[in-house]
Amino acid sequence: MISLKKVFMRYPNGVNALNGLDLEIKEGEFVFVVGPSGAGKSTLIKLLLKELQPTKGKIVMDGEDITKVHARRVPRIRKKTGVVFQDFRLLPNKTAYENIAFALEITRTKSKEIKPLVKKIMQMVGLDGKEKSMPNELSGGEQQRVSIARAIVNDPPILICDEPTGNLDPETSWEIMRLLRSINRAGTTIIMVTHDKNIVNNMKQRVVAIENGRIVRDDASGVYGYDD
Numbered sequence: 001m002i003s004l005k006k007v008f009m010r011y012p013n014g015v016n017a018l019n020g021l022d023l024e025i026k027e028g029e030f031v032f033v034v035g036p037s038g039a040g041k042s043t044l045i046k047l048l049l050k051e052l053q054p055t056k057g058k059i060v061m062d063g064e065d066i067t068k069v070h071a072r073r074v075p076r077i078r079k080k081t082g083v084v085f086q087d088f089r090l091l092p093n094k095t096a097y098e099n100i101a102f103a104l105e106i107t108r109t110k111s112k113e114i115k116p117l118v119k120k121i122m123q124m125v126g127l128d129g130k131e132k133s134m135p136n137e138l139s140g141g142e143q144q145r146v147s148i149a150r151a152i153v154n155d156p157p158i159l160i161c162d163e164p165t166g167n168l169d170p171e172t173s174w175e176i177m178r179l180l181r182s183i184n185r186a187g188t189t190i191i192m193v194t195h196d197k198n199i200v201n202n203m204k205q206r207v208v209a210i211e212n213g214r215i216v217r218d219d220a221s222g223v224y225g226y227d228d
């Protein structure tokens, strides 16, 4: 489903963020990406979202080399991938409902289809009754549920999460992990960058460790493996 072959990323200032990274992810996998700060994790995510173009190497997604895709077809590539961030990134002046509906408006979903889709997804992520709440009226966990709903409402095959529990307390983090795991069980491939040792060590999923822009460890049922 996703394949990176000898991917190099050198930023204009000369920093080599990725140094020949090789990674294969199959459809339906749940993959933790770990590693020290500055290792290249966010760079990897930006390449998968096509926010960056690698200096060298091949990135195949769903059978297509996305490094060769023309600029005007980038939106079609981005539709394959939902994304969730540590800081939620909700639109502050829109309700929970509107934040999610907005993702459907962007993909030109027919307006009469939007309401039932948003209702269904809000129920699925556990946000029933919160339709009219503004982001600042929601808890961190609820805001992250809105952000997850927004990321999956267009039904992308891949969900990328960059430290989705980084701003949440341990109990709320586990609720979010249960939600992500249920989304994964329903068929979505999930790639999650995290520094949460407790979560990685308890989930017993595939763990890929990156250091200095390369994969240094890749275990099918792995552990976090760092002290922080």
Ligand SMILES: Nc1ncnc2c1ncn2[C@@H]1O[C@H](COP(=O)(O)OP(=O)(O)O)[C@@H](O)[C@H]1O
Pocket: 011, 012, 013, 015, 016, 017, 035, 036, 037, 038, 039, 040, 041, 042, 043, 044
């Ligand atoms: N836009 C950028 N321009 C220049 N260097 C960058 C940029 N973004 C990240 N870097 C550098 O690339 C390396 C990898 O960064 P990053 O992918 O953000 O690591 P991580 O997410 O693992 O902490 C670091 O040395 C970082 O300073």
Ligand SMILES: [Mg+2]
Pocket: 041, 042, 043
């Ligand atoms: Mg990062």
